[in-house]
Amino acid sequence: MADSKLKDVLAAATALLREAGVDSPALSAQLFAEKVFRLTRIALITEQDKAVDADLVPEFYKLVKRRASGEPAAYILGVKEFYGLEFKVGPGVLIPRPETEEIVEKVQDVFTSDDEFFFADFGTGSGILAVTVAKLFPKAKGIAVDLSAEALTIARQNAQLHGVADRVQFVLADFNEPILADSRFDLLLANPPYLCEAELSEISPEVADFEPVSALVSGPDGDEDIKGSAPRIGKALKKGGTVFMEIGYLQGQVAHDIFDSCADFLDCVEVHKDLSGHDRIVVAKKR
Secondary structure (H helix, E strand, O other), rough: OOOHHHHHHHHHHHHHHHOOOOOOOHHHHHHHHHHOOOOOHHHHHHHOOEOOOOHHHHHHHHHOOOHHHOHHHHHHHEEEEEEEEEEEEOOOOOOOOOHHHHHHHHHEEEEEEOOOEEEEEOOOOOOHHHHHHHHHHOOOOOEEEEEEEEHHHHHHHHHHHOOOOOOOEEOOOOOOOOOOOOOOOOEEEEOOOEEHHHHOOOOOOHHOOOOHHHHHHHOOOOHHHHHHHHHHHHHHHEEEEEEEOOOOOOOOHHHHHHOOOOOOOOEEEEEEEOOOOOOEEEEEEEO
């Protein structure tokens, strides 16, 4: 064990994870090696023939075994990158998805870094959208809402981590309820639960068994939170204000019709596709 080279340890861990059938086995092994053996990404590549610290090998394989059980790597590591920033995550929040980064890009299409605006983030989870927007727009202020106290604890930590805690207020509440003042916000961000109950049995066990169901499923048809929040969003936005909401890839028409049925958004609704060509973001502007 004392003579174990990094490349051999990585190969053994990758083989174990591949046999377990988890996603991205080699990447998981590399991430765990970086954490346990305290390696930079460059060192991980250039020091493959160096021996690893034998005392740390059991700790490394402990993480590998957790991953082999299906536990997501982000929960094991406690962090996940989003839009170039590192965020704390845990079992009480959804793991950030790359599709959600496209909402941030759309916000950058509407505002410049010098703009001063007020935003709300419905279903903030780990705070990725609220914190990233506050980080990118130093003059922006916002309110981030979630039903989970556990999620808000993590979100507040992320706001502190990225130096925006003085500009983002975190609120424990149901965003479908009238909790925010009317006609107050220039921008509203939302990433609500959007899976239907039947879809829960079809998604990866890594998601269904470990990530919070309440943040995934929205009633029998997956659209309860869209229906519940659209009228509230209309009331909360200022005239001319915009909402960006992430939706399920099969919900484009339904979500469009829900927002278009609100007088505030009539004929001012679009559904944008993600990089994979799937319906992913509803963009609606208040009349």
